[in-house]
Amino acid sequence: MDIENTLILIGKVLSGNASDLEAKSLIDWRNENKENEKFFNELKKSWDLGNSVYSKIDTDKAREIVKSKLIQHYSNKRGTKLRFLQVLQKIAAILIIPLLIFSAWQLNESTKNIEVNHRFELIASKGQLSQCVLPDGSYVWLNGGSKVIYTASQFQKERIVELKGEGYFEVAKNEEVPFLVHTSNTLVKVFGTKFNVNGYNSDKIVVTLEEGRVGVSGDTGIEPSVFINPGEQAIIKSDGVIKKQNIADTELFTSWKERKLVFKNENLETIAEKLEDIFDVKIEFKDEACKEYRYRGIIEYENSIFHTMEILELTSDIKYKMTGRNICLELKK
Structure with missing residues (x-):
């Protein structure tokens, strides 16, 4: 990716104006080498700092922060000087837009009757992952076949995600504006934390917490009925009943965002359901005993379904037969 496109792309992602394809392109660029990732993280810190001091905005200073990070990263690269200077104003302008909007709100109190809304929608196609930064600075990863809608405004008391x-x-x-995640029958209320919500099955919503503390409600009520801590999980049934349990390894439920699945003594039926979602295939079992077979290993999203099945067969007592996108599993004899 050339310098101009890279800089403009970073600006769009940090300001919440990137499309799904643009967000994915930036992720690929960040993964190319450690230097790219370090540069992005430094720029993101500057961006977050600007968001955290809205009430004391100095837009000229914020613009200079952006410029200094870009110059430091690209000043030693050959053949970039003229083009870089031309692009610099574009990227700085993109990054400063949200700060200027907020400043306008503060300087003109007569606009209090005019509510400016943020509405953000992200969709991950089946078999694909999506990642983005929401307008409030929160990060979200979506697993395949998932969708999230974020809404917030200047005068709302919550940040709402469906x-x-x-x-x-x-x-x-x-702490003044809680973050609410709504699923079909569950409300998760947080202020700042890291957690996973699995709502594929409306009969059983699973909330897994890695950091912080969240409140969970089995209906659409505002007040949480159960609180969970890191290393705990809340399972919400369709009737609103909530079961809280300790889990030894949260990675088993969150590794998908790193484009891999980690299994530790998981039954094959559960593994098959996840493979169907990732690779868009249909998996059947020759008998019930095969469904209950326990497997331990790691499956990478980057591998093809054929490669994945070959690994499964080589590292277990399972063999497979594949016809088109239909797979039949059975125990080796």
């Missing part, structure tokens, strides 16, 4: 499918959230801390 989730269909599975999502992992790193919520930007704001």
Whole structure:
């Protein structure tokens, strides 16, 4: 990716104006090398700092922070000087837009009757993952076949997310404006934390907490009925009953955002359901005993379904037969 496109792309992602394809392109660029990732993280810190001091905005200073990070990263690269200077103003302008909007709200109190809304929608196609930064600075990862809608405004007392499918959230801390995640029959209330919500099955919503503390309600009520701590999980049934349990390893429920699945003594039926979602295939079992077979291993999203089945067969007592996108599993004799 050339310099101009890279800089403009970073600006769009940090300001919440990137499309799904643009967000994915930036993720690919960040993964190319450690230097790219370090540069992005430094710029993101500057961006977050600007968001955290809205009431004391100095837009010129914020613009200079952006410029200094870009210059430091690209000043030693050959053949970039003229083009870089031309692009610099574009990227700085994109990054400063949300700060200027907020400043306008503060300087003109007569606009209090005019509510400016943020509405953000992200969709992950089946078999694909999506990642983005929400307008409030929170990060969200979506598993395949999932959708999230984020809404917030200057005068709302909550940041509201509607989730269909599975999502992992790193919520930007704001004790005055809680972050609410709604699924078909569950409400998760947080202020700043890291957690996973699996809502593929409306009969059983699973909330897994890695950091912080969240409140969970088995209906659409505002007040949480159960609180969970890191290493705990809340399972919400369709009738509103909530079961809380300890889990030894949260990675088993969150590793998908790293484009891999980690299994430790998991039954094959559960594994098959996940493979169907990732690779868009249909998996059947020759008998019930095969469904209950326990497997331990790691499955990478980057591998093809054929490669994945070959690994499964080589590292277990399972063999497979594949016809088109239909797979039949059975125990080796």
